[in-house]
Structure formats: C-alpha cells, structure tokens
Amino acid sequence: MNNAAERATVGWDREQMAQRAALDIPDGAYVNLGIGIPEKIARYVPDGREVIYHTENGLLGMGPTPKPGEEDPDLVNAGKKQITAIPGAAFFHHADSFGMIRGGHIDICVLGAMQVSETGDLANWSTGAADAIPAVGGAMDLVAGVETIYVLTQHCTKEGEPKLVRSCSFPLTGQAVVKRIYTDLAVIDVTPQGLRVIELAPGIDFEYVQQRTGCNLIPA
C-alpha cells in the first residue's frame, strides 16, 4: 500500500483537503471545527461567506490566531490554543455551550477520525488499548448533537491501514453520525446504500481509492 512519502505527492495535501471541505461550508453557517486539520478550514472558506465559529469551551465568534504579543491565556479554543474573538462574539459557560451542541443549534461540525464505518459510525477518541488513558473531551457530544458531521482525515493510517472500514474496531464516538468524509484521495458521502465517492482528487481513480478502503465503495 502507499506510504508517507507517497501520500505527500499523491492526491490532496492537508491544505487542499481543508480547502475542499471549506467549499461545503455555506454562508451564515454556525460551525465547530475539531482540533487538527479541521481547524485549517476557517482559512479557506470562500470570500463573501460569513461563517460563525463555535468553540465548545464557551465562545461563538472565534477569530484567527492572535498576533505575537496579543495572546491572552484566558482566550483559548477547545484545543487550548490561544485564539481571538471577532466583533460580535459572545462568551458563555460550558452548560450553555453544550446546550448549543446537544440542542442541535450548531449547523456543521468537522472532526478528525481514526475510523469511519460504511454506516457512518465514527471512532476518533480511543484505540481501546489496555494501557491507553481514555480521554473523550467533547467529541461524543458533538456527534450526538450536531446534525451535519463531516470527517476530514487521511484516507489511510501512517501504517497504510484503511480508515474507512466495514465496521469500526476501535471504540465508537457515535453510531451512524458521519454525513461526508474528506480524505487526501476523495470526497465520500455516507448513504443508506454505503459509502459513495462523489469526487476524486486530481490524478486519482476510483480503483485506487477502493484498494485503500476497507469496505465497498459506490462510484459517483
């Protein structure tokens, strides 16, 4: 299968993955971006669209990374990175913040993944290994509460194992929650019939993606 060196030159790179996902964030959306590559999406939302970013530790209207010297240790995102707040932002406490999530008020959440099953199950919080320190954060709340869950992830693990699988072997974050998956190789919808490839990265064909996937894919 492919390796890290190949991944760097085949399909979309991390920035391009974020760029592709950003195309699907509509004007006026309230969006929560997971830690890691999903955070990059905010930079690539097309001009003219106004998107409000929620961070579950108590802020609507998250802005970009602060300039050096303007950081505030009391203004951080869910990944505990220092951030800014846009004009028109609002601060609130944790119960109110997760009320927004659980109550279905956030339109879109984009998360990373360890595995996604063909029925949209997501595993992204624990390997289930005996010596792992379990840590879940807000992931289970987000997938349970947000109507539209997108996953942004490399198609395979560093070891070349497929992340899109018939059934997750890792402990689940949520059952049947993922709507769409953006990988370095393709954009894939979770449908009642299974995973459907709706777009391929430049130079990638369907068979190439199928070979690197642990379940049957449906062509576009």
Add this chain to the structure above:
Amino acid sequence: MNNAAERATVGWDREQMAQRAALDIPDGAYVNLGIGIPEKIARYVPDGREVIYHTENGLLGMGPTPKPGEEDPDLVNAGKKQITAIPGAAFFHHADSFGMIRGGHIDICVLGAMQVSETGDLANWSTGAADAIPAVGGAMDLVAGVETIYVLTQHCTKEGEPKLVRSCSFPLTGQAVVKRIYTDLAVIDVTPQGLRVIELAPGIDFEYVQQRTGCNLIPA
C-alpha cells in the same frame, strides 16, 4: 366563631404578623416573599440585618416600591407589581431563577395559605372547585425547592373556618413542606408530633387558638 370585626381587634393585625415573621429572617438570608401579606415582611426586618430578596421572575436584590414617576414596567415582581433593584442586584432568566429555587439556594420562602395540615402539607393554589380556573404560578416550585417554608396567614377564613387542619381538603401545593406558621393568633411550628404553638399573640390563650384550629395543637 370569630368574624372579620373580631379579627381586627383580637390578636396580631396584618402588619404585626409581618413584623413577627420578620424577626425570624436572619442576617444574610436569601429570601423569597409570596404575594400578599408576606411581601410586607421586608419592611420589618430588624436594623442591622442585610437580607437579599429574590423574585422568581428574574431578580436577586429586589428593593422597595418605586417612588411615583420612577416606575418601570420592565421591573416587576412575581405579583407583577412595579419594584426597584438595590445596588448589587442581578438579573437572570427564568430557568436560572428557578434553578436557584429548585436547587435549594433560597434560604427562606414565606407564603400565604388556604390550608396547612398538621403534617405540614400546604394548599394555597386552588379550591379545586369545578368552575375554578386553575393557576399555580411558582408556588409548587417554591415549596419543593426551598428548605425553609414559612406560612403567613389569618388563622381562620373570612367565614371563620379553620385553615390549620388535620388534612387539607383543597388540592395540595406540596406535601410536608411547611416548617412554621405565623397567624394573627399564634406562631406554630410543624413538628414530627404535630403542630406546636411556640408563641401566642398578646391577650390570646392556647384554648382560644385550639378552638379555632381543625387539628390538635401541642402547647409550647
């Protein structure tokens, strides 16, 4: 039995009843006063005691009635009377306000009563009559959530019927919730043994109170 004319001259009048109850409001207490005679208590809390009044429609730090010309239709109490807010007050929404009540944060609530049973059941919201329009407001929340419920009421109805009874005939507001009762004739504690008279109004003797009560009283 007694009638309205007699009630005016025997025992405590309404102001004196409020005055007597006010003696039992300690310094630093968070207090909710029911509509009617209980509202008068605030005027009589002894000097040197600082008491914070809660009104369930969203204010801690209710102050006295506004001066003429200073009324604000957006600043009212639970009885929809125009009020003021003291320096150091706080406004909040209804769910937070009843979180204070239900969560046991209000120290004392003083309510009016239609009936109180010898086990401390309170009936103060409905006669249960077939044509009555039922209206409960916050009464059931207050008796369920506030640890110390005092009742301030005339000992008998206008018709001379006892309000302190073996068992309430009117629909209950709450079961076994009343701690103490202040009437025009006496101060009465609800104890595991029954209603105990702990103080008599001037010129009133125990037998006089017992004759006007629908259950056995215990002398002090």
Add this chain to the structure above:
Amino acid sequence: MIEKKFETVADAVSDIFDGATVMIGGFGEAGSPIELIHALIDQGAKNLTVVNNNTGSGHVGLAALIESGRVAKMICSFPRTANSTVFTDLYRRGKVELELVPQGTLAERIRAGGAGIPAFYTRTAVGTTLAEGKEVRNFEGRDYVMEYALKADFALLKCRSADRYGNLLFNKTARNFSPIMATAAKTTIVQTGKYLPAGDIDPETVVTPGIFVHRIVLVPEPQHESRLVAQGSVYP
C-alpha cells in the same frame, strides 16, 4: 453575509402556519412582544398552541390573540389576571384548552427543549394533582416527577438591543422567559428597541447569543400593555 433583519413585523411573522406551536416571551407585560403578537393576529394563523407564563390582560397583545379565537391551547403557569376575562370566558366555554404547568417546570421544560434534553426529573408537583398521570421515580429516597422537554415552531420575543448577528440584551425583569424560548424554537423572531452593528455589544455581556436568533425587527418605541389597557384599547 449574515442578514437576520426583517423590515416589518408583518414580514417577520408571515410564515407562521396553522397549528404551529408559538412561544411568546414575557411575564405579564414585562417583555411581551406586543407588536409581533398584533402582527400575528393580522396574519391570521389559527389553531395555535401558545406557550407563555400568563394569558394576557385587557384586549390587546396576548389577550387579543386569545380573544381572536386563534389559540387552540395555552401552556402556562398562571392563566388568571386581575384585569382580563378573555381566557377565562373562552376556557369556561370549552373553546380553549389549558395545560397548566408549574412556573419552574415550565421554564425547565423550555430550557430542556433548547438544550437537547428530552426529559428530566423534578421534585416540583410531587404528591399534587399536577403530577397525576406522570411518571414518578425515587432518587436517593425522594420522589421526583418526570417532565418532558417543550419545543416550539416559532418564538416571538422582545429585547432591548440586538446586533446584526442576533446577539441580544434585555431590560431588567423583561428578560424572564425570552432567553430560554429563543433556544427552544425552530424560528426565533425578535422585536428590538435598538439594532446595532456587530461588535457594539460587549461579548462578556451578551445574554442570548445570535445562534438562537433567526429574525430581527426594529420596533424602536414598543407599546406598553398596561398603558393600552388603561386607555381601554382593543386590538385589532
């Protein structure tokens, strides 16, 4: 570009449909969105379920909506007022249904509806007629009643200031049910005394974050129910 502003109250309520559940902010007249309610009367939707703590006063605002015959059911804690017989008369004639809910349970059910909590337990009403038919469960030796979340198709609210994103500030005890109703409705419609650019409200002081607000109408000088009642006004 986020644009929640509607030009008229009529536009803002135009799609409220027959049979809709409508939460209306306010505790008595404090916070009552009279202009939005009057627009709803003009609009004509019927067979409504209305959630409000009370049933209005006089013949304006909520009382006028009820009087118009468009309200099939009221969910409230205190349907009596000193100066209105509108609800009372219709209720006695069997023309309007009443679901009586203790005030704190009403507030918590609305909050639960907005926060994705389908049901919860409360001590309130245990052992009373208002708990009849409800599930009772014991936790640590005490009985509690199970109560269900309350949601709405629309919320009609009044606030002091709104910014372009829909962040809201209220005025004193006119806040009451409005912030929680904003969370529990699919479409939250707000009449505001002031309309501000994004950034004019300190983010530390926002009471209702804009995510809960879908439509804003500027009503700079809202009417006061008590003054209308004192004048003997009747709407329409």
Add this chain to the structure above:
Amino acid sequence: MIEKKFETVADAVSDIFDGATVMIGGFGEAGSPIELIHALIDQGAKNLTVVNNNTGSGHVGLAALIESGRVAKMICSFPRTANSTVFTDLYRRGKVELELVPQGTLAERIRAGGAGIPAFYTRTAVGTTLAEGKEVRNFEGRDYVMEYALKADFALLKCRSADRYGNLLFNKTARNFSPIMATAAKTTIVQTGKYLPAGDIDPETVVTPGIFVHRIVLVPEPQHESRLVAQGSVYP
C-alpha cells in the same frame, strides 16, 4: 451585614475535609484557580474527589494537587495533556481512579446538580462504551442515556471581578465551568482579581449571582499556569 470576604486563600480553604468532593473551575489553564489549589495542597486534605475538565499540566496547580497523592478520584472529560504525565503515571499505577465523562454531559450533570434536577436524558454516548451499564430509554424513536446530577462539597473558582455580595464577572473563555460549578457546591470559594463594592457591577451583566458564592479572596495578580510550567516550577 453580608460579609463573604476572607483575608487569605489559606483561611478560605481551611475546612475542606478528607474525602470531600471538590469542583475546580478552569479549562486547561483558562480559569484555573492556582492560588486556591496551592492553598489546598498546603492545607493537606486527602482522599479527595476532584471534578475538572482536565488533569492539569506540569507540576503546578491541579497537576501538583494530583501529584501530592491527595486525589483519590478524578471526574473529567480529558485527562491527557501534552506536557504532563502526573495523572497518567498515577493512573497506570492504580493510585488514582478515573470517571471519564463526555464534556457536555459533565457540564450538564454539574448544572443539574445546582438546579435540583437529580437526573436527565441525553443522546451523548448512546451506543458507546461510555454508556455501558447506564440506563437507556427511548423518546420519540431515539435512544437516550440517563445521567445523574453531580454535586460537590466545595468549588474552587477564579474570576475577574467580585462584588461584596459575591456577584461575579469572568474573563473571556476563562468562564467555562465556573458559573455552573458555583451552583453545584455546598461551599463555593472564589479567588477574584478585583473586589468591588455592591453596586459596581451592572445587574444586567452579572454572570454568577452572589447567592451561589460563599467565600471571596482577593488575588490581584494570579499566576498563569503556562508561565509556571515554562519556568519549570514545581509546587510546593
């Protein structure tokens, strides 16, 4: 006369007892009441159950409290950090128990504890290992997990400003769990950057009303966890 002010952090935490449940505000370092935590370490109470979203960083604040061996159990959503192995090491050696709770469920359980709700239902964690052993119930065709309220004997919190009545303002995302923890503890102890006379905080902007606050200590220049960690500080 209402007097909630304590002169020192040591005075404010002096009666925290062995076996107490202590909620500690903060999300990572934002809002972490380091001075109160250090006072608790000095005070010596042991066998504590601590509720916090995380488990601290470096060897100061919450991590130092855990390292001191006084914490028997952590209730949190995310016990891992990039720069601390204190919890990890003790957990692997079986010296500290962990109750892992999804972050939103943790927040809601605390809020329920403060609001007199003994239990509620949530979609979060349905069908996952974190729902194992929990009651599942179906509402309108969807499964929900029943979760219990969480309460504490003490809460240790940090805020930006407090007035004499205990009304609190926070700073940006340092607010996080503190307002709900204030409601869920029998004794809420707050370190504040500023101590103000009653009336200096606009009643419309109060985040935590004073009813939830029992002790206030002025700590005008609180330390920042990240700076202490960067300096390699170890407490005590």
